[in-house]
Amino acid sequence: MxxxxxxxxxxxxxxxxxxxxxxxxxxxxxxxxxxxxxxxxLAPYITPYPDHVGAVVDFRNRHQPPSAAHWFxxxxxxxxxxxxxxxxxxxxxxxAVVVLGVxxxxxxxxxxLAGYFGGWVExxxxxxxxxxxxxxxxVMALAVAAVLSPSLVNSMLAIALLWWTWHxxxxxxxxxxxxxxxxxxxxxTLGASRRHILFREILPNCVSAIAVKTSLxxxxxxxxxxxxxxxxLGIQPPTPDLGTMVAQGASxxxxxxxxxxxxxxxxxxxxxxxxxxxDGLRDLFDVExxx
Amino acid sequence: xxLLTTTAAAALAVACLxxxxxxxxxxxxxxTVQIFSTIDPAKISDYTDYMASVNLYDGLVTVDSDGNLxxxxxxxxxxxxxxxxxxxxxxxxxHFSDGSPVEAKxxxxxxxRLLRINQGPANLFAGIVEPGxxxxxxxxxxxxxLSRTFAPFMATVPSLRILNSDVVIANAGDDDGETFLAxxxxxSGPYLLDSWDRGSRMIVKRxxxxxxxxxxxxxxxxxxxxxxDEATVRAMAASGxxxxxxxxxxxxxxxxxxxxxxxxxxSQPTSTAFYLKLNSRLPPTDDxxxxxxxxxxxxxxxxREVIFPGEPMNTVLPEAGFAAFxxxxxxxxxxxxxxxxxxxxxxxxxxxxxxITLGYVAGTLFEEEISLMLQAHLEALGFVVTQQPDPWxxxxxxxxxxxxxxxxxxxxxxxxxxxxxxxxxxxxxSDAAGTWASMEWLQDPEIDALIDAARATGDVxxxxxxxxxxxxxxxxxxxxxxxxxxxxxxAMDNCLEGFDAVPMMSFDYDFYRYRWTC
Numbered sequence: 137m138x139x140x141x142x143x144x145x146x147x148x149x150x151x152x153x154x155x156x157x158x159x160x161x162x163x164x165x166x167x168x169x170x171x172x173x174x175x176x177x178l179a180p181y182i183t184p185y186p187d188h189v190g191a192v193v194d195f196r197n198r199h200q201p202p203s204a205a206h207w208f209x210x211x212x213x214x215x216x217x218x219x220x221x222x223x224x225x226x227x228x229x230x231x232a233v234v235v236l237g238v239x240x241x242x243x244x245x246x247x248x249l250a251g252y253f254g255g256w257v258e259x260x261x262x263x264x265x266x267x268x269x270x271x272x273x274x275v276m277a278l279a280v281a282a283v284l285s286p287s288l289v290n291s292m293l294a295i296a297l298l299w300w301t302w303h304x305x306x307x308x309x310x311x312x313x314x315x316x317x318x319x320x321x322x323x324x325t326l327g328a329s330r331r332h333i334l335f336r337e338i339l340p341n342c343v344s345a346i347a348v349k350t351s352l353x354x355x356x357x358x359x360x361x362x363x364x365x366x367x368x369l370g371i372q373p374p375t376p377d378l379g380t381m382v383a384q385g386a387s388x389x390x391x392x393x394x395x396x397x398x399x400x401x402x403x404x405x406x407x408x409x410x411x412x413x414x415d416g417l418r419d420l421f422d423v424e425x426x427x
Numbered sequence: 428x429x430l431l432t433t434t435a436a437a438a439l440a441v442a443c444l445x446x447x448x449x450x451x452x453x454x455x456x457x458x459t460v461q462i463f464s465t466i467d468p469a470k471i472s473d474y475t476d477y478m479a480s481v482n483l484y485d486g487l488v489t490v491d492s493d494g495n496l497x498x499x500x501x502x503x504x505x506x507x508x509x510x511x512x513x514x515x516x517x518x519x520x521x522h523f524s525d526g527s528p529v530e531a532k533x534x535x536x537x538x539x540r541l542l543r544i545n546q547g548p549a550n551l552f553a554g555i556v557e558p559g560x561x562x563x564x565x566x567x568x569x570x571x572x573l574s575r576t577f578a579p580f581m582a583t584v585p586s587l588r589i590l591n592s593d594v595v596i597a598n599a600g601d602d603d604g605e606t607f608l609a610x611x612x613x614x615s616g617p618y619l620l621d622s623w624d625r626g627s628r629m630i631v632k633r634x635x636x637x638x639x640x641x642x643x644x645x646x647x648x649x650x651x652x653x654x655x656d657e658a659t660v661r662a663m664a665a666s667g668x669x670x671x672x673x674x675x676x677x678x679x680x681x682x683x684x685x686x687x688x689x690x691x692x693x694s695q696p697t698s699t700a701f702y703l704k705l706n707s708r709l710p711p712t713d714d715x716x717x718x719x720x721x722x723x724x725x726x727x728x729x730x731r732e733v734i735f736p737g738e739p740m741n742t743v744l745p746e747a748g749f750a751a752f753x754x755x756x757x758x759x760x761x762x763x764x765x766x767x768x769x770x771x772x773x774x775x776x777x778x779x780x781x782x783i784t785l786g787y788v789a790g791t792l793f794e795e796e797i798s799l800m801l802q803a804h805l806e807a808l809g810f811v812v813t814q815q816p817d818p819w820x821x822x823x824x825x826x827x828x829x830x831x832x833x834x835x836x837x838x839x840x841x842x843x844x845x846x847x848x849x850x851x852x853x854x855x856x857s858d859a860a861g862t863w864a865s866m867e868w869l870q871d872p873e874i875d876a877l878i879d880a881a882r883a884t885g886d887v888x889x890x891x892x893x894x895x896x897x898x899x900x901x902x903x904x905x906x907x908x909x910x911x912x913x914x915x916x917x918a919m920d921n922c923l924e925g926f927d928a929v930p931m932m933s934f935d936y937d938f939y940r941y942r943w944t945c
Contacts, residue, residue: 190803190806191799191802191803191806191812192803193796193799193800193803195729195733195734195800198733212792212796213796213799213800368789368790368816372814372816373795373798373799373814373816374799374802374814384792387792391679
């Protein structure tokens with residue numbers, strides 16, 4: 137026997153799924169993201185040349201065009217590009233997860249505090265947010281990479297340092313609306329603690345907005361990570377990274393087009409997948425505030 | 428009467444030329460990848476500066492493709508027994524482009540002005556020849572008195588370009604003629620400056636009265652077009668405008684020009700060497716066996732044939748330009764992974780994971796390829812490799828201390844004057860330590876003593892012996908792994924001949940040496 141609440145939740149989920157599945161762009165986005173994540177997780181088992189991730193050179197096979205043996209061709213030292221693209225997806229996804237994993241909690245908590253308490257707390261938090269928003273993430277990442285040495289960790293740090301601001305703004309505006317709602321006032325009247333109100337009453341009402349924002353952000357973080365690597369400030373060789381592969385292949389355009397075009401397409405598809413998914417979720421949850 | 432004769436002779440000459448050659452001027456158009464920053468002989472420093480200078484000015488001596496000094500303004504010279512003074516005799520017929528004779532006072536003036544301005548080639552003479560120690564014995568004889576015996580001195584003389592002192596003094600103004608010589612030429616070179624647009628081109632024309640005379644097929648006009656854009660170079664070649672490329676084009680451009688049929692791709696070994704420099708004071712490359720293991724783990728043939736074109740090199744001194752000093756009996760490093768493994772086993776790091784850093788210039792594709800190859804081979808031997816790509820300005824910085832210098836470094840080095848001393852002193856002498864050219868941190872008194880001994884003797888045979896010993900000693904220590912001697916490539920019009928690589932910057936672009944054969 138299911139309780140009423142369970143029954144209700146189930147039908148709610150079923151409704152959501154029904155609406156979601158009727159939205160073709162969202163479904164395409166979800167499929168792309170799921171496939172990419174699966175490919176990244178299973179990379180060592182499904183790629184034809186998993187050892188080509190490390191320092192392998194095979195100069196007799198350099199610059200081979202796409203073929204049955206090498207689906208995406210080979211690069212300037214003879215490594216299989218298909219293998220490296222799949223492993224490159226891994227790095228891109230790890231980057232997105234880490235950056236957002238650091239930035240979202242910070243941004244959400246600051247947004248909740250600023251929106252709920254108002255006054256000087258709001259002033260301090262929101263002005264700092266404005267200042268941080270004024271710095272373009274790519275410029276910040278370039279500066280961090282220049283001061284520290286260029287590496288995956290440093291570029292993640294640089295992007296995360298700026299990314300929380302968007303979430304602060306978003307959650308701040310939602311919290312401002314919610315704090316005058318009856319259910320919040322009711323909780324206050326009952327003497328609920330501030331922590332309870334922030335995290336049990338307000339936060340659950342922000343979750344859909346955060347989910348939409350997160351999936352949209354993932355695409356952007358991946359693009360910025362690729363841009364940094366393209367400029368030589370991200371992941372260092374021989375670790376496969378999509379941005380680095382595009383940059384290196386670019387010196388062999390147009391003759392060996394596969395070396396930059398195919399990794400570039402992988403970035404495009406991955407970012408597109410997250411964006412379609414985000415758009416779909418936004419339509420689904422009917423969140424106005426996100427962009 | 429005399430005027431009449433000259434005019435008649437000139438008229439006759441014009442008539443003869445008019446019949447055949449006057450219409451067909453031999454014009455060479457070459458692209459340069461950078462602008463000409465100066466034509467003042469006291470300021471020249473980079474390849475385009477020297478390129479203009481060797482055509483507009485003459486020196487007392489010049490350099491041939493074997494690195495030998497050959498007469499130019501001086502017809503002969505005598506070195507004193509203790510090699511502390513050199514006396515040059517200037518050719519009796521040597522004259523400047525305005526017709527006035529080249530005299531000893533011009534040499535003295537040019538030298539003193541070079542030291543006063545203290546830029547460009549001045550550092551080659553600093554501490555060797557003091558101001559006032561270049562003396563005019565008579566109109567055509569000049570003596571350089573050296574502060575100490577310095578065997579490579581003669582090799583630095585070609586960089587002293589001789590100015591027409593009367594003209595410069597008359598136009599000296601209040602800045603030692605710097606303003607005047609920035610845009611005017613007062614020299615005796617085979618070519619005269621015709622026009623110069625700093626950002627885009629320089630055109631020089633043949634001086635018909637040049638004192639050394641002209642040969643058949645001489646180049647009448649040289650046009651240098653400043654562009655480093657490959658597409659522009661290809662377009663200029665396709666339109667027939669270009670006769671010779673710079674040596675810095677991409678392989679694709681050489682290939683495209685070669686396919687046009689009008690060009691041949693001229694490829695020659697140079698004296699510029701490409702090394703792996705091993706930091707001999709940082710673990711694990713402080714162990715000779717580790718250094719030898721690395722030397723055996725490099726696939727030299729693949730590097731030369733696939734990654735970066737070059738000539739094999741067995742010692743730290745390239746054979747091209749230094750044949751007389753080159754130790755051909757040194758075996759040199761060979762690619763052999765078994766021997767590499769044996770050397771690792773002999774080292775004090777045997778049996779453990781050996782961390783090692785491989786440095787190279789960030790963004791340089793061929794260096795990254797070499798570094799990846801090395802990583803693959805070293806990991807097979809039990810090394811734990813960290814790649815350390817750095818931009819060039821950062822490399823010059825980290826080369827300043829032992830701790831920041833990576834274990835393995837990919838470095839190009841070529842002679843700045845045509846003497847083996849230029850290769851040995853700058854790279855291996857303790858006095859020159861701490862630069863990107865000496866990332867080995869060798870600082871070995873035995874090596875220092877050998878380099879000093881070669882500098883202190885005027886006897887070329889003895890010098891050659893010392894330099895050969897040095898190459899054996901350095902091979903024993905294996906601090907620099909010679910990868911290859913760079914080849915220089917030009918796409919040249921089939922009708923143009925005369926490029927012959929010279930072990931001194933841009934002296935092979937002296938167009939007096941070229942001829943048009945069609």
